[in-house]
Amino acid sequence: MEKKFNAAIVGACMLLCLGAANAAAPVAKAGPVDAQFKAIYTQEWKWRISQKQEEDEDDDNGVSATLPRIDLATQKQRLAYWQGVMKKLDGIAQDKLSPEERINYQVYKAQIAALIANQQYREYEKPLNADSAFWSNMTSDARRPMTTEKQYKDYLTQLADVPRYFNEEIVNMRAGLARGFTPPKVTLVGRDSSITSVTDAKSPQDTVFYTPFKKMPATMPAARQEELRARAAKTIAASVLPSYQTLLKFMREEYVPKAREELAAESLPDGKAYYQSKILEFTTTSMSADQIHQIGVAEMAKIRAEMLDVIKQTGFEGDLPAFLQFLRTDSRFYAKTPEELLMRSAWVAKKFDAKVAQYFGYLPRRRFAVIPVPDDQAPFYTSGRGGPGVYLVNTYNLPSRALYSMPALTLHESAPGHAFQMPVAMEQKGRPPFRNAYISAYGEGWALYTERLGAEMGMYETPYEVFGMLSYQAWRASRLVVDTGVHSKGWTRKQAQDYLHANTALSEHEIETEVDRYISWPGQALSYYLGEMSIINARKKAEQALGSKFDIRAFHDTVLQLGSVPLPVLEARIDLFIAEGGKSPYPNLD
Template identity: 85%
Template sequence: MDKKFNAALTGASMLLALGAAVSLPLQATAADKPAAAARAERPGPADARFKAIYTQEWKWRQSQKLEEGEDDDDSGVDTSLPRIDAATQKQRLDYWLAVMKKLDGISEKQLSAGEKVNYQVYKAQIAALIAAQQFREFEKPLNADSAFWSNLASGARRPLTTEKQLRDYLKQLADMPRYFNDEIVNMRAGLARGFTPPKVTLVGRDSSITSVTEAKSAQDTVYYFPFKTMPASMPAAQQEALRAEAVKAIETSVLPSYRKLLQFMREEYVPHAREALAAESLPDGKAYYQSKIVEFTTTSMSADQIHQIGLSEMAKIRAEMHDVIKQVAFEGDLPAFLQFLRTDPRFYARTPEELLMRSAWVAKKFDGKVSQYFGYLPRRRFAVIPVPDDQAPFYTSGRGGPGVYLVNTYNLPSRALYSVPALTLHESAPGHAFQMPVAMEQKGRPAFRNAYISAFGEGWALYSERLGVEMGMYETPYEIFGMLSYQAWRASRLVVDTGIHSKGWTRKQAQDYLHENTALSEHEIETEVDRYISWPGQALSYYLGEMSIIAARRKAEAALGTKFDIRAFHDTVLQLGSVPLPVLEARIDTFIADGGKSPYPQLD
């Protein structure tokens, strides 16, 4: 199945969010520093030991089918699905613990400047993998936003172009009963110890299962998609033979797996899922929630600290919102203005095509301004496509990644047009569909550096929304307010996530807070709150990441004065790829010390 499409579609749920508290000071690697400085580096024995560790581990990790494909030329299809049984999970924990022991035996001071950041990123990555195994997160392979079966269905939408790919895909389908059974065994183990998403976030989520089980025929399931259009060069008889094999595989492997899963979900899992919302109510909950804070923010801040930051930032954003209300001469307070925005039909598309076209228009408008703010442009383009029908009812408003910008056209009265510019900047360009390809195109960097760190990636995407103001991307005060509402949405997550998982907030309290402080529709508020409830910590990435990037930019502007070049700053940030926030901050210190030079001298 298409790993790249799958990664983009399921977003953070399929992207490995990495992180740990990172000590300063740090230096940039050879790939992250200007070329002249990179040439002067001289690797030593510690570099060789470190490279041997990560090279061997990465090869092993790929053999475990744990990583999303990042190579644009990788068009292969796995002939089987990952091994996920408890014994395999224990072996993985033991393996990564051994890797960490080896890393602890390397003195960071002995590493060349070209490997120090790699070491910090990699060690944080291994720490996150160990924590996930120790808390047995594989026993909870679903949340309100996505699940293992919907991830598989997403990958099935990939066109396959060779007979080998199609036959390998058929072998993968044949492995589905084993894979689904292992997932059910793991989920049953989680259920026995109270390690499940809260029951309230699972209601109705079986629609993504019934979209397969209730299909009129095998040909109507998503898993038949690759066989609908096959290469014209393939003989007709061969095409028909493959289609017949596909129908048989779906009828004998896919449909029985889905039916067994549906019965398990309806009769066993959902009825007995935990009632409590807080992550801190899970087994070893305080430590578990703190591990998620570390993973998703790459800091060691406490829940209380983050909660207070959220409250403070919300107050600042509300002041900006009141300025817009005055600008449009609205007679009423903030709640009245929010109600006006939620209900006036002028702000909503009448057809899915209108929403898609507006999104595409914003993306193309960015293309006319990009050269003023970025020197290096990624080669990878992206498509604007709707979220698939089976996922759309519970999916977020949009999601982007390499090659794709997904727009949710379900329930159009909940998709405000004044929010489209901010959403598009975040998910497409210069957000996720821009930042990720830039990182992937950097040369001389180990493959593990392509893994996604949420605090950086989501922080950059949210910064992109703010950047839209100075880029002139917002044409009306209402669109400015849409951007502010999105800023408030992310800042309020700091309050809501910590409120739910550490302070005993109810689902209604969280919904009310978003209702009072953002212009999000009721449908979006419900789906977003359920996402935060079932996915502890992830919502903290965005605003804290944006704050770090803004602080780094202000520091560089103050230090460099007239030498500050916004294009060089942005290129420096994006060239790093996903890194823990302290690594980013240290790189900007180097950027300042180097006089604000571009990391791409050839573009000067």
């Protein structure tokens, strides 16, 4: 298995690097090879939906009546299926694909390679990390608005399926435990609070799973509402609560006590190859851990110099450590109430609206709401998270949520970051649905790039806010050092925490939760800064090549119109953008 998988990784790396060079080359128009390739991905996507590995965008119901099957037999079948798909892809004559399908091919083959890798390394035996877990992900449907009787009934059927689903997860976790494939024990401390938020409920009606039944559509007859509410209480009591109680006992008495002590991904079974597979998945490059570590060290030195310049602008007399301590402890920099933090976030988002026309031609139709992170998730959640329709702001532990960081955070998570970028991609017509799968290097790279763009846009009104942006840049660059340090160079948890403490203005709470996230989620933290560097370098190349013809709106529209792709594919698209004279992908826009 190790030899086969390593070959697959090398092949995927070669595809990404060589395919990028070919993406802008002249190719034949749509022909039989396009049809051959479309048949492969159309069939596989339909199968993937049936496996509940993705959401069906054509299903407006929005609530699944069942949870995915995740038992060992099903996992082996998935591996065999995706390996069969890869063989078919290897038989495609890439040079005979049309330009659009060539890009699709590069995105799709890398996606299938990552799916195969996750199956071969049995990632399903570790369905949790310090950031999220299968049981906390279960609450998403409970918080989703429901408007039809069918949605409510499907939701109740889903809740009745929880015992089977949780049992399969526990069986998989036991298998992972037996071979030492778990998150490090230290990152699991206190994470059962999202389980006890359910088990400690006084009644089924007090659990998050009853939320959809508290306010039901006025168009639904009262008698039917009461019938569904009664069914919900009964199903939660009979299926959900016992499942969470069994899970809590398993976590406290078996899983956490026996979880591995080692931190490094390279200490896991076949660890070096496993960590390299995570690097490939999250950065879409074949760089080594050593290369990434050195990039991080070099970039941190550059950002540190920028920080020192901004400190002078504030008039503060003291060195960087003293300034960081000042920022962490002066009450003027922190909100007094959750509402203040939410309102500041909304204010920054509206300030961007006044700038958007200068930097973007195409604007997404989808709006987003600013809402607090749910209480049961907030203690170990990131400072914010955004996507289509939502910008989540963490109002837990207000003394750890600096106001001077809110402009950078808001640009990243709302607009023009995730809550802007994702809808733009989804609104592109005629694109196969697999193209909406999230590629971290692209998505996080874009969001981090928008933080830097904020300075250009005049979004930062004080030197403290500029420093907040630089601290966030340092936070992401330091991840290159910390992630590779922990997973490849033997760093301790304290070393990682000390590095963030010395180089960023993050609060102690954020540093602890972030480091535990990196420790338990190898490679994910690498995507942000490497993705940003790719976009910045592509922009510099376009500016130099196009000179006065360079239009920042056309550049941004080109990056976003492409959607989530591996970094080499993005870089090749900008080469084409340059060759075409910097024209917008939306010629009808003013």
